[in-house]
Amino acid sequence: LSFVPALGYQLNDKWSVGAGLSVNYSYYELKSSVFNGINQPDGEFELEADDISLSFILGAVYEYSPYTRFGLRYSSESERVLSGQPDYKNVDTPRARREIKVSSTFPQSIVVGTFHEFQDRSWVTADFAWIDFSEFGISEFRIGSSSVETQDQNFDDTWATTIGYNHYLNDK
Numbered sequence: 001l002s003f004v005p006a007l008g009y010q011l012n013d014k015w016s017v018g019a020g021l022s023v024n025y026s027y028y029e030l031k032s033s034v035f036n037g038i039n040q041p042d043g044e045f046e047l048e049a050d051d052i053s054l055s056f057i058l059g060a061v062y063e064y065s066p067y068t069r070f071g072l073r074y075s076s077e078s079e080r081v082l083s084g085q086p087d088y089k090n091v092d093t094p095r096a097r098r099e100i101k102v103s104s105t106f107p108q109s110i111v112v113g114t115f116h117e118f119q120d121r122s123w124v125t126a127d128f129a130w131i132d133f134s135e136f137g138i139s140e141f142r143i144g145s146s147s148v149e150t151q152d153q154n155f156d157d158t159w160a161t162t163i164g165y166n167h168y169l170n171d172k
Helices: none
Strands: 006-010 015-034 043-065 068-075 078-084 087-089 100-106 109-117 123-131 137-143 146-148 158-166
Touching: 015 078, 043 100
Parallel strands: none
Antiparallel strands: 006 015, 015 043, 043 068, 043 078, 043 087, 068 109, 078 100, 100 137, 109 123, 123 158, 137 146
């Protein structure tokens, strides 16, 4: 869940800039069975963890004409450190309730776009985006003071493009 208060400013009749602070709330819930032994019913492990992290967004718009605009937006990466104490139910061997921390990185991104309105009041948009998913994933997993080795998730960066066309059927 993100909340992004932002401000924009028109520098002149061609250029506008903006900036925002992204306040991100993350929530993680994990439920799993716990093996109690042969011919014994399984117990339960449950972890709820959350965190609030910050990132920023910068943008610029160039208005070539009243009908054509170009824009650029950058969103920074943010680091989340989710932490919580596990709960155990119906577990034969008591386990330590050590805090569990999961650190993860949410990737940075860049989006470039354009907008053009035609004389018939229809318009077209096109966007090109890059998301740095090669930096996405769990960067650290800790149980109490012990660190659990994490594997590189080998995500690839994402490249995307969108094209849209809109046309008014009538004035209503």
